[in-house]
Amino acid sequence: MNPLIAALIIILSVVVTVALMLVARRYGQSGGRFSDSDRASGPFGFVGVGFVILLGFIIALSFGTYDNAATQSEVEGVAVVEQFTAAEVMPMAMRNRAQADLVCYARSVVGPDWEAMKSGGASPVTEHWITELEQVGIAFPAQSGQQTTSLTAWHEATKERELGRRARLLVAQGEVPMLLWVLLVIAGLMVIGYVLLYADPDEGVVAQVAMMASTGALVAASLVAVAVLASPFQNEEGSIKPVGMEYSISAIEADLAVERRTLPILCDASGNPRS
Numbered sequence: 001m002n003p004l005i006a007a008l009i010i011i012l013s014v015v016v017t018v019a020l021m022l023v024a025r026r027y028g029q030s031g032g033r034f035s036d037s038d039r040a041s042g043p044f045g046f047v048g049v050g051f052v053i054l055l056g057f058i059i060a061l062s063f064g065t066y067d068n069a070a071t072q073s074e075v076e077g078v079a080v081v082e083q084f085t086a087a088e089v090m091p092m093a094m095r096n097r098a099q100a101d102l103v104c105y106a107r108s109v110v111g112p113d114w115e116a117m118k119s120g121g122a123s124p125v126t127e128h129w130i131t132e133l134e135q136v137g138i139a140f141p142a143q144s145g146q147q148t149t150s151l152t153a154w155h156e157a158t159k160e161r162e163l164g165r166r167a168r169l170l171v172a173q174g175e176v177p178m179l180l181w182v183l184l185v186i187a188g189l190m191v192i193g194y195v196l197l198y199a200d201p202d203e204g205v206v207a208q209v210a211m212m213a214s215t216g217a218l219v220a221a222s223l224v225a226v227a228v229l230a231s232p233f234q235n236e237e238g239s240i241k242p243v244g245m246e247y248s249i250s251a252i253e254a255d256l257a258v259e260r261r262t263l264p265i266l267c268d269a270s271g272n273p274r275s
Contacts, residue, residue: 003237006228010220017192017216018209024199025208044194051187055222058180062229069171069232070240076164077244080106082157083133084252089150098136099252100263105129106249108271109165110242117172117233125271126165133158168233168240176230184226188219 080102087098105126112123137154195215199208232240256262267273 006224010217013216013220014213017212021212024196025201028199030202047190047194051191054187058226065171066229066232069168072164072167074244076161077248079157079161080248086150086154089147100266101132104267104271106245109245111270114242120173122169172233
């Protein structure tokens with residue numbers, strides 16, 4: 001999430017909740033809505049703890065999927081390099097085509113596929129290069145022991161690459177069910193509503209405003225934190241970036257430079273196929 005948007009949400013929440021507190025103070029009764037504040041603090045503690053428990057559960061769920069998506073993205077990038085290496089023993093024409101397909105696949109992941117995940121989708125450009133790579137694996141003639149070993153490594157890396165991509169695509173669709181969002185918002189509103197019952201026109205304005213402002217800010221910040229973890233591919237601050245795949249592209253280009261050879265140009269810088 002953009003830091004400015006996050007800050008604006010929190011500030012707006014503070015302004016609204018403080019305004020509610022001032023209105024409640026204006027129309028409130030002396031001593032607040034409770035005849036015994038100590039007795040009322042028990043249910044308030046229960047509501048607050050309930051909100052914290054629910055928040056902790058959702059954050060743990062979201063962080064687990066966030067961390068898994070980041071890990072699988074790295075695995076996908078490593079698998080591309082492994083496939084590139086496995087293709088070295090292929091016949092020259094097939095090797096060049098396979099490695100060029102891998103470069104285009106990696107570029108499409110960094111470009112269109114990552115962009116499509118903002119809305120929970122996948123890029124057809126990346127799907128195109130997956131199909132091309134599948135055809136290479138089928139056509140690879142393993143005639144020697146070394147080629148058989150490389151073909152096995154190719155297929156194992158293919159599996160890792162596909163599992164890595166599938167994992168991040170699933171996370172991009174959103175892992176926090178709408179029901180949990182509703183429950184979390186309701187719990188947050190209950191905490192704020194309970195604080196409003198402590199509105200007392202005889203109490204100092206600063207103290208009551210500070211109480212409500214801190215509560216509103218904490219509830220809003222909690223919701224923002226869940227939103228960031230639940231949508232890790234928004235290409236904003238805190239989002240998962242395609243660092244692993246970018247590193248793989250750099251490693252492949254470095255290897256080609258050392259070997260002083262070039263590959264067929266099958267795509268542009270974003271992985272889109274050339275006609």
